[in-house]
Amino acid sequence: MSAPLAVRGVGVRHCFGDMVAVDGIDLEVAAGTVFGLLGPNGAGKTTTIRMITTLLAASSGVIEVFGVDVARHKLAVRRLIGYVPQQLSADGALTGRENVALFARLFDVPRARRRRIVAAALESVDLTEVASRIVGTYSGGMIRRLELAQALVNTPRLLVLDEPTIGLDPIGRASVWDRIVQVRASTGMTVLVTTHYMDEADQHCDRIALMHRGRIRALGTPAELKARVGPEATLDDVFRAATGDELASEAGERMRDVRATRRTAGRLG
């Protein structure tokens, strides 16, 4: 029997006015895997993520998360998902513990178990020692780990990470990925991640979809994708082959997305 699908998308399309952001893609993410969605800015990765997480309605096509139709059962889908957006989204005016407890409440974790679950989530990202500190005093890497704890507090079946290591230094990136790998190993949850870093995708993703101009241009395991380009090829070569070396700005990069990315990088210092 084949593995159940964590995400299944058929003919998924989304338009912003006249601009086609996602152009009829088919997508299958097997349960328990780490699936990477790669592509230049404006490729349609974040729009795809937003449709899977119920934030945007698909203009046409069907998306299911663990067999649940995203368009018809939004709340049920949200209970299956943990989400870390591209921006640094923890509340700087609250402590780390309060930030995680907020999401425990929003996911209706019963009061009797809430304190233990929050403590466990903080422990899983190694933030127990600083949990009582105001988040405004955290480093960028610590905030990313805190966001991971927030996303884990409902023990999601699908963890969706939109460029989780953008703007982090190499140590911060490694630390975030260490936690993601640990959590996945412990829970068996599916991870859907977008990233610009080819080395991260190569190292951590079981399968990769390379998007460009709203379409999936390459799909497979990192080894398969590299083998298609050449014996010594890297994922960077795969990326260049799929995008044809076109500049990101030519691909319809949205000003707001660029601003958000720069703002995140700026906050991370």
Next chain:
Amino acid sequence: MMSERLAVPLADWGDSVRVGLPRLVLSRIITMCLVELQKLRHDRTELITRAIQPALWLLIFGETFTRLRAIPTGNVPYLDYLAPGILAQSALFIAIFYGIQIIWERDAGMLTKLLVTPTPRIALVTGKAFAAAVRALVQALIVLLLAALLGVALTDNPLKLGAMAVAVILGSTFFCCLSITIAGLVLTHDRLMGIGQAITMPLFFGSSALYPVNLMPGWLKVFNHVNPLGYEVDALRGLLIGTPAQLGLDFAVLTLASIVMISIASALLGRLAR
């Protein structure tokens, strides 16, 4: 080391928590209010800085116009007449700029994260509106304390004080949702700030906060009748200093206006998530 607590067996997944909408709304209201109180506990500077303006209104405008006797308020000293109006104004200013926080949360990714929780938009908007009301209520207590220190003869009837709190909550809910609605339309801090500043003073001057309705020109009386702040001020004045008030009408209008504005703000919240 990964905790065992998060290593939930697969059987636990997919057990959808079935929670009805009224319980969800109540749960999210409590959650958002708690977060607001936590923020106030960590940083009280805003409470102090926001107390300066109402203090100036009461101390300078109130004391001066009490002596001038320029505004006829019957047997009620002008400072007593003014205090409920300044209380309403103080709550209005907090609520009307709450939309800026929503835009900031949108830009910071917090709003999208909240929208990916099992929280219907109407529950999220209601929760945010009540959180603004909690902040406004704390501010209202400071204004009441200031007024009492200045010798305003305020009621000490706990029922009336409770009803006053309800009026502040309803008024703040309406204006917070108006602010979220505008945020959903204009989508940027700068535009919302400009519109917020453009509408707060007309709302304030177009109510009976500073002067009785019978002194207003005809067109302003009409505006006062459609201005929820006018009903809030009427209720607060009736409850706090015992002037004649149409409390039933005041609370009915404030409740209805809040429900309508929560619905509109909820419908527009999705624009902020795009």
